[in-house]
Amino acid sequence: MSVVIDARGLSCPQPIVRAKKAVDEGISEFEILVSDDASKENLKKFADNSGYAVESIVVDSGAYRIKMKKTSFIETKTDSAKEEFSKKKALLIASDRIGRGSDELGSKLLLAFIYTLTELEKKPGVIILMQSGVRLATEEPQAIENLKKLTDSGTDIILCGTCLDYFGLKEKVAVGRVSNMYEIAEILLTADIVSLP
Amino acid sequence: MDIRLTEYTKFSGCGAKLGPGLLDKALCGLVQPNYPELIVGYAASDDAGVFRLNDELALVQTIDFFPPIVDDPITFGKIAAANALSDIYSMGGKPLTAVSVVLFPQSKMNIEVLRKVMEGGLISLIDAGVALVGGHSIEDDEIKFGFSISGIINPKRIMRNNTIEQNEILILSKPLGTGLINTALRAGMASDTSLKKSIEEMTRLNRIASEIALSANASACTDVTGFGLLGHAAEMVCGSSAGLTIHFSEIPLIDGAIEYARLGLIPAGTYRNREFREKMVNGLSTLPTFAGDILFDPQTSGGLLFSVSKERYQEVLVRLKETGHTANAIGETTNEIGVIRVEL
CATH class of the missing domain: 3.40.1260.10 (DsrEFH-like)
Structure with a gap:
């Protein structure tokens, strides 16, 4: 577990763009930091539909630390x-x-x-x-x-x-x-x- | 010119609107003298204000401006004008004059961009038969553009937004999804087909739809913009003598809207809209998540949402489709006063 994407302060849709990049690169487990509720909700939806699961969401000094992990079944949409x-x-x-x-x-x-x-x-x-x-x-x-x-x-x-x-x-x-x-x-x-x- | 306008802005289109809850706080309790000629004032949360001049004639006024929703300056100008004009059309008025509102970052952006934006705005105004009479411009960090529009309206034939009646059919004259498509554009994930359709819809004037609604004696009409379909539908039932049931599967959608919603390409405005109105809406939890995100998607230059009698709605739909609208009957009014239901 080493990949951390810092998307704090970025307005939507940039956090999704960052997460998608990680998914496209085949990173199976990563954490992404975002600062607002909308980005958090958007990432949950993105995970659901990209074959990833949100493992945990932790509030960490004013930001959400969202841990995403590839699920074994629906791999990706390829x-x-x-x-x-x-x-x-x-x-x-x-x-x-x-x-x-x-x-x-x-x-x-x-x-x-x-x-x-x-x-x-x-x-x-x-x-x-x-x-x-x-x-x-x-x-x-x-x-x-x-x-x-x-x-x-x-x-x-x-x-x-x-x-x-x-x-x-x-x-x-x-x-x-x-x-x-x-x-x-x-x-x-x-x-x-x-x-x- | 290779400038991409949306790269210069934090928010986009009507998604940049102040949240409805916040706006309520700012306006609640403000009073002014009671002007008998002011038929529709700000307290009504209607689309435009109406001031009676005599028994047959009233002045109808509105303003709308926002940051770029598309990259091409001419297209942005066209959309800004169509969007501002829409508030007059949704009341059933005839727009006559326009005053431009310009916020421009002159240190960051070539003035040629503004020239093109104005050019686009003028194309839509000319199409609508509206005279540009002047404007005002100030320096700002981000470009924002729009118009104040004035027009005339018959005070006896104003289409208010909250006068729906029971046993009517609800018509939407444009597909939903411009907020989602725009967010996908900013993410670099929007397909050309989606973008093209979205631009076609945003630049479309609501003039003909307004004429059709008026001639079919629509009991109420509004335009779907920043508060999303359900936000504006909520305004329709507030203070009215009926309720609404909306069928998600009947709502016309721009291709790609569902896919982008599922990928989380959702404007922050959607969440603000939802937070403000979801308590009023029954049945949201029975719909797939993406449906809620589409129903609250902030629209830019969206379609007219109006209510007509069951006898006349088919004729209305035929006329809308003949004139190139992607329109549909999306629901009906009910006898549950003040209640909105959504179903698949």
């Missing part, structure tokens, strides 16, 4: 990365249980399924949680623990923001990142999708 992206499996979970019949059985099956994923050698590149599926990352301690393990091994876990709002679970997100229909649709059309019944 064609080769998109190709690699499409080879990975994406898993769409749009319910808090598997299949119809017994609800109790359905939710047990789903928890077991998530656990099994952590044990497999080939893990999914991305897991998209929609509808009541967002409960897995907010209210199910066992699922949360296993989803965290998947995150550690590189799976990108994406939660539908509208769904979290609907169920009033936005404050309870314990794992994964909140996204929107735009990104979800993009992934569904690009990646190799498996949808749970």
